[in-house]
Amino acid sequence: MSLFKEVKSLIRKDIVLEWRSKYAINGIVLYVVSTVFVCYQAFKSVDPTTWNALFWIILLFASVNAINKSFVQESRSRQFYYYTIASAKAIILSKIVYNMLMMLLLSSIAYLVYSIIFSTPLGDPILYLIAVSLGGIGFAAVFTMVSAISAKAGNNSTLMAILSFPIIIPLLLVLIKVSKNAMDGLERSISYDELTVLAAINILTVAISLLLFPYLWRD
């Protein structure tokens, strides 16, 4: 029960901090919109496969940039303060949940902007939206732990990219497959296998993060 309470107050703290400055979310939204616009200017019109791949690449880079900062924006002394008042599990759980919420918001904004500027007929928009939100959650789960690792390793953003891209590729492959199914408007039962794999990877990453983060945190 106390873990749940700790997580809740930590998430509230993160949201309040973000709401005061609105720095991260504005920057990322601007990043997404400008990337989409550049792609639109460069391509004008694309075939569905490229459309799909382009969307996931934009979302991938946006989420790396968004989550990269989650452990370095706070000063060392403040982290030490958290260390004394909250357990490591509560901290990683709160970060993961907060990043998931942010990624849900971000990916729906990206999807909205992308489909307005770059309209393409979608066979099954609801399934596509499910794939996008599952993808956002998965990105958040994987990148939060990797950003914690790279923050401990001197937090340069190249290291973050090197560490996270090989890990994210399996997730990305499944996501691209599901979203392609959704674009073509295939029967939903075809995608159930992939959706289960996605959910399994998400649960697995969160569980391993919970187990490993205490070792990373004690310093």
Next chain:
Amino acid sequence: MKKYWWKILGIILLIYSIIMGLLGHVPALPIVHETIRNVYFHVPMWFTMFTLYIVSVVYSIKYLSSANPQHDFVAVESVNVGIIFCIFGLLSGMLWANFTWGAPWPNDPKLNGSAIATLMYLAYLVLRNALEEEQKRARISAIYNIFAFPIMIALMYILPKTTDSLHPGAGGNSGFGQFDLDGSMKAVLYPASLGWILIGIWLMTLRFRIRKLEYQNHTATL
């Protein structure tokens, strides 16, 4: 005195696999013809790589609970030797694919998966180089190793099962068991795999001992 019996066993098994692999009876199949014998040499590379990565992750877990630097040495040297076997597997597979599937890199999920897994372990080595302090390096890289391992399993063993693949035993293709009716191929493949695994572990222990000596020298001069 050190025990050498398992090293000798590995060598004997490999000599057996070379002799029986070239002279033994194989099923006559279209397209692959005699190259089916590559199974005895290409597949064991992957088994060895996989065994070494398992050893690595086990020792990473051990390191996190013990903080003994020797466990970290075993973990990193397993990854080093595992990457060598992975490269061997990729190269031999590319050569073989060039003759049977018509291209060195057909778009096959197993190929892509193992290439990405190589990237993952190269990233592990880059992470080690980025950290200066020894204990911190050992701990953080152990954490990354454990974090990446289940995703590598998903990448190489679960995803290829659900998608179409040229490899046997994946995506609706039948495994080799169907052609190998009298089990003559199994009688070579399994000893060959065991032999290569033993040799891989031998190489790992050699590298581990070198690293341990270097470490002891380093701490002695300080």
Next chain:
Amino acid sequence: MKKTILFLLLVINGLMCSFAQSNTGVEMATGLRSSGKIYVVVAVLVVLFLGLAVYLFTIDRKLARLEKQQKR
């Protein structure tokens, strides 16, 4: 153009396959075996591999000696 070439190749391949199967089944390298030359290849590979194994053993022994020195 590409498709026609591919189609032609497929047809030729199919013809060859059916031709081969109607005669003696799948063609294997039986010539190398019956003339006994395959044993040469096997012998060469075994010698090469044994050489490598002996080399590995010498490295192993050398390391053991160094470890003993270190202990003293």
